[in-house]
Each structure stands twice: as C-alpha cells, then as structure tokens.
Amino acid sequence: MSDRYLDFANSGIGHWLTGALGLPQPVPIDRDPARLAKSALVADAGGGRLGGLLTCELERLGIAHAGGGSADALIVDATGCTTVAATGTLYRIFHENLRGVRANGRIVLLAHDPDQAPDEGAAAIWRGLEGFLRSLAKEARRAIAAQLVYLPVVGEPALASTLAFLLSGRSAYVSGQAIRVGVTAAGSTSRKRIVLVTGASRGIGAAIAENFARAGAHVVGLDIPAAQQALAEQAARLGGSALALDITAPDAPARIVEDARARGGYDVIVHNAGITRDKTIARMDQDRWNSVMEVNLAAPIRVTAALLNAGQIRSGGRIVAVSSLSGIAGNVGQTNYAFSKAGVIGWIQRLARDVAPAGITANAVAPGFIETQMTAAVPFTIREAGRRMNAMGQGGQPEDVAETIAWLADPGSAGISGEIVRVCGQSLLGA
Ligand SMILES: NC(=O)c1ccc[n+]([C@@H]2O[C@H](COP(=O)([O-])OP(=O)(O)OC[C@H]3O[C@@H](n4cnc5c(N)ncnc54)[C@H](O)[C@@H]3O)[C@@H](O)[C@H]2O)c1
Incomplete structure (x- = not known):
C-alpha cells in the first residue's frame, strides 16, 4: 500500500510545508x-x-x-x-x-x-x-x-x-x-537447504518464501487449503513445493513430519502463519479467543515438537517464529493476539535452550507496523498512527521481516539463539 504522506513530505513543496508546520519528515528508507x-x-x-x-x-x-x-x-x-x-x-x-x-x-x-x-x-x-x-x-x-x-x-x-x-x-x-551474539563457530552447508514457511501464500510469508528461494533454498510453502492456487503458483515460480494444510488440523503435525521425512528433514522452519480476531475482552466471544490461541501459539508448538520428536529438523537447523510488537507492548482489542504472540516469545526462549544440544537455534522476530493486507484492513487513523509512531516515521515492508529472518536462519548465525528481534523501525511502543 502506498504511503502518500511519505511521498508528499519528500516532494519539493511537501518538504517545505511539513518543515514549516513542524510535521514529521521521514526520510525514504533505502x-x-x-x-x-x-x-x-x-x-x-x-x-x-x-x-x-x-x-x-x-x-x-x-x-x-x-x-x-x-x-x-x-x-x-x-x-x-x-x-x-x-x-x-x-x-x-x-x-x-x-x-x-x-x-x-x-x-x-x-x-x-x-x-x-x-x-x-x-x-x-x-x-x-x-x-x-x-x-x-x-x-x-x-x-x-x-x-x-x-x-x-x-x-x-x-x-x-x-x-x-x-x-x-x-x-x-x-x-x-x-x-x-555468541561464540559458536559459523556453520556452512553446501546442500540446498529445505525451508518450511507457514502462511506462505501472501504478505510477510510470501516475502519470506521469495527471500529463501532467491538465496538458493527449496521452499516448502504451507498455507490453508483455500490458498491452494496462490501456493501452487508460488511453488512453480520459486521452484519449491506447496503444502495446502491448516496448521491447526489434528493431522497437521503428522502430515508435516511426513513431508519433512520425504525430503530428508528440514533445515529451517519459519512459523509465520498468524491471525487476528480483534475485540476487547468484554466483547470477545470464545471462538475469537480459541482460534487466535490455536493458530498463533498452540499449532507452532505442536508442529515443532512433532518434527523434533521425529528427528526431522537437521543438525544446524534454524527455527524462527513470528511474534509481534503487540506481544511486547500490548494493544487494545488484542488480548488474545498479544497473549499468543507473547507466548511465542516465552516458547522460543525456552525452546532455544532445549534444542541447543542438537545444534539447532530458535529465535523470533517481532514486527511492528508492516504494510500488508492485514494492516491495510486497519482503519485509516490507526493505520496512520502505526506508520508514524516509530523512529523511521514510516511503516515497514514484508521484505524487512524476511531479511531479518534470513539473517537469523543463516548458517553463520549459529551463535544467535533465544533472541527476539523487533522489526519495527524502533516503534515508540514497548521496550
Ligand atoms: N502485518 C503486520 O503489521 C504484522 C505485525 C506483527 C506481526 N505480524 C505477524 O506476521 C505474520 C504474517 O502476517 P501478515 O501481515 O503477512 O498476515 P496475512 O494475513 O497477510 O498472512 C497470514 C497468512 O497465514 C495464513 N494462515 C492463517 N491461518 C492459518 C492456518 N491455520 N494454517 C495455515 N496458514 C494459515 C493465511 O492464510 C495467510 O496466508 C503473522 O503471524 C502476523 O501475526 C504481522
């Protein structure tokens, strides 16, 4: 989605006017x-x-x-x-x-x-x-x-x-x-890495999938059955594979393990699939609570445990989960979402210790305001506030999150585990 204010503030008249009025003058990010x-x-x-x-x-x-x-x-x-x-x-x-x-x-x-x-x-x-x-x-x-x-x-x-x-x-x-950053010697691999990305068909997940594919990995893009066509087109474009599957389905862990086994195990798992079902707690029905907790927190934990138990995350493996600034700062109307995303942080920090002996790392990114379909659906005033309330004065792009995940998943990032890295242009919210 285009950021008209950013464009205006960097035009000749716009720069003069915003300066004269003491308004934010965000510099375009390169x-x-x-x-x-x-x-x-x-x-x-x-x-x-x-x-x-x-x-x-x-x-x-x-x-x-x-x-x-x-x-x-x-x-x-x-x-x-x-x-x-x-x-x-x-x-x-x-x-x-x-x-x-x-x-x-x-x-x-x-x-x-x-x-x-x-x-x-x-x-x-x-x-x-x-x-x-x-x-x-x-x-x-x-x-x-x-x-x-x-x-x-x-x-x-x-x-x-x-x-x-x-x-x-x-x-x-x-x-x-x-x-x-720790001292663990940088790993390297000459084989084509196999990367599972959940919620891969659009938004941040699509950018993550493209980023890994560009770097030479085989990407297994997973998304709900309704996104099957977009997934198939993406797999064809990236030379990867598609897994049309709801991660909350009872048989999801077993089907993912089966896919991993057929490929000789996964090198990287990116838990990106996520949903919001916003309402204040007094107005929230049980369904909104349950679905957000299931998709954002319970399913990633179950799927990861199944893969680890089956030995299908290779040594040198990388697990990266997508948390959210809401999980750090909290947000009105998002008790369920913030709970689930803070839960992701607790889970990843503990998981990092548990998988260390196997030479696997676990980290999370916490995006702030990122320009996607999820944030395009937010009312105008809230969207504008989200864009400006950070040190960069503008929203992030899905690639910003994808690049951060690529760094954490790099074979040379073996010394980074249990970290929660915010991708938020230094939002004014949260720590
Ligand atoms: N956009 C932002 O500003 C922002 C900020 C913080 C965190 N996040 C997080 O980043 C991740 C991606 O967000 P996005 O903005 O790209 O959202 P999006 O809605 O555009 O994409 C989410 C994807 O996850 C998939 N998905 C949802 N439920 C699923 C399920 N049960 N099984 C399999 N796939 C499922 C959806 O079909 C969709 O393709 C989410 O975890 C979100 O919570 C986004």
Whole structure:
C-alpha cells in the first residue's frame, strides 16, 4: 500500500510545508539488499578487545576504514568500558561523530553481555548502554539504524553474519535493538537447504518464501487449503513445493513430519502463519479467543515438537517464529493476539535452550507496523498512527521481516539463539 504522506513530505513543496508546520519528515528508507556500507568509522571507547576482529571482518566485507568526516557506518567497541568515568570517551565519540553518519547509515555499538559482567560496575555500564543506544537511535534520524550487540566476555564472537546484516540495506527497518551474539563457530552447508514457511501464500510469508528461494533454498510453502492456487503458483515460480494444510488440523503435525521425512528433514522452519480476531475482552466471544490461541501459539508448538520428536529438523537447523510488537507492548482489542504472540516469545526462549544440544537455534522476530493486507484492513487513523509512531516515521515492508529472518536462519548465525528481534523501525511502543 502506498504511503502518500511519505511521498508528499519528500516532494519539493511537501518538504517545505511539513518543515514549516513542524510535521514529521521521514526520510525514504533505502532497503536495497545489495547495499553495504562502503566506509566505516571504527572507534574504541577505551580498552576494547575487538580491534583485530573488526579490522578482519570489515576487510572481508570490503568496507573501508573512514578517516574522519562522514561515513556510512559508525562502529564502536565498548567492551573495555566498565566504569562511569570511562563513559566519557564513549560520549566524545558519539558527540563528535554522530552527525558524520550519512543518511541511511548504520551504527553498531559492541559491548559485553551484562549477565556475564565481572562486577556490579561493569554490569551497570553494559546494561546502561541499552538506554544510551535506544536514545541515540531515536536521535540519529535520517533513516539511520543503530543497534547494540552484546558479546560473551570469553571467546571470539561469531560476528560475521551479524555485521554483514547490520551494515547492509537488509537491516533497514531494524533499529534500537540489543542483540546477543555468541561464540559458536559459523556453520556452512553446501546442500540446498529445505525451508518450511507457514502462511506462505501472501504478505510477510510470501516475502519470506521469495527471500529463501532467491538465496538458493527449496521452499516448502504451507498455507490453508483455500490458498491452494496462490501456493501452487508460488511453488512453480520459486521452484519449491506447496503444502495446502491448516496448521491447526489434528493431522497437521503428522502430515508435516511426513513431508519433512520425504525430503530428508528440514533445515529451517519459519512459523509465520498468524491471525487476528480483534475485540476487547468484554466483547470477545470464545471462538475469537480459541482460534487466535490455536493458530498463533498452540499449532507452532505442536508442529515443532512433532518434527523434533521425529528427528526431522537437521543438525544446524534454524527455527524462527513470528511474534509481534503487540506481544511486547500490548494493544487494545488484542488480548488474545498479544497473549499468543507473547507466548511465542516465552516458547522460543525456552525452546532455544532445549534444542541447543542438537545444534539447532530458535529465535523470533517481532514486527511492528508492516504494510500488508492485514494492516491495510486497519482503519485509516490507526493505520496512520502505526506508520508514524516509530523512529523511521514510516511503516515497514514484508521484505524487512524476511531479511531479518534470513539473517537469523543463516548458517553463520549459529551463535544467535533465544533472541527476539523487533522489526519495527524502533516503534515508540514497548521496550
Ligand atoms: N502485518 C503486520 O503489521 C504484522 C505485525 C506483527 C506481526 N505480524 C505477524 O506476521 C505474520 C504474517 O502476517 P501478515 O501481515 O503477512 O498476515 P496475512 O494475513 O497477510 O498472512 C497470514 C497468512 O497465514 C495464513 N494462515 C492463517 N491461518 C492459518 C492456518 N491455520 N494454517 C495455515 N496458514 C494459515 C493465511 O492464510 C495467510 O496466508 C503473522 O503471524 C502476523 O501475526 C504481522
């Protein structure tokens, strides 16, 4: 759906008028997946341990070190910053260089995980960086995305896939996030990966399916029987397969296991299928409650358990679920939906621990306002509020969610598990 306000605010007269009236002036997001920062200013906030690793990774990505002035990215190593006194250096780095980050640029702040801090002082500083980074991300504007990456205190972090994502156009609508990356060695696979995507026939699911297919995977697109034709056309277009099936059907887990077995197991499962049945709790009938809880929460848990029990998620496998900002912030009329989507977060965080011994990761994305048929059906004023109430001043696109899922499902993202990454342009709602 087109965003007329965004177009208007970026026209000659519109830019002048919105400026004169003090209205939001969102900068169009450049989400070209092939766009990678060309130059990065790399700074150490004092005593950081990542200098060598960052030099290596940037060289591998072909990103030049900026000497000063302007740059596409600002990368700051705060792993050595453990006292209030030491934060002065951090302040100066951002005070002097934030304006030099170009529009659509990137900021990556790296620190140690506060849960592993050697003392209270370090825990306070590393956790404090979250408040700092979230504020900085809001101040940066100009479609600049900024993230905090927490690393383990010991061992060499497996940063490659994360830097490649965060420094590219693929992470355009992810901002103000704190992401934990571990040391697990990057995996790789030469075989064609088999990816199951539920709710694949349209919206975010269709973008996810296309993204994986573009990257060379065989996509099994699953959707309700009523979407059979769209699924079949998609499978033909992407060279994948279609599975017309209601995930809440009693025989759904068995049929999915059967499909997985026939293909030698799945490498990636994306639980994207979801529904809303909005009403305030006082007006909500039992059917609305049950259907949302079944589709969004019970079915993904059942299907995943069946696949794991049958050994049909391969080692190195990736499970990614689609939660929602509603599950984090709550929303009027969505007690059922927010419950189910918060439940997804609880489930994924626990699942991540359970599947770790099998070399499988489990993560979730929590989209904010994404332009799809689901949000096109929302009344105009609520839709406009949803679009503007984030640091980017505009809605996200299905590709933004798909790219984030592709990063979490990357063989090189073995060190990321149990993470909940918001794809919301840093919405003002929620944490
Ligand atoms: N659009 C947004 O702004 C937004 C925001 C946050 C989260 N989400 C979540 O993202 C996911 C995709 O949303 P969307 O906007 O693309 O929605 P959509 O309604 O366009 O697509 C959802 C798909 O899931 C399928 N589906 C529904 N019930 C199913 C079932 N029982 N079995 C199999 N397939 C089923 C539908 O047929 C549809 O193709 C959902 O989980 C949604 O809750 C969307």
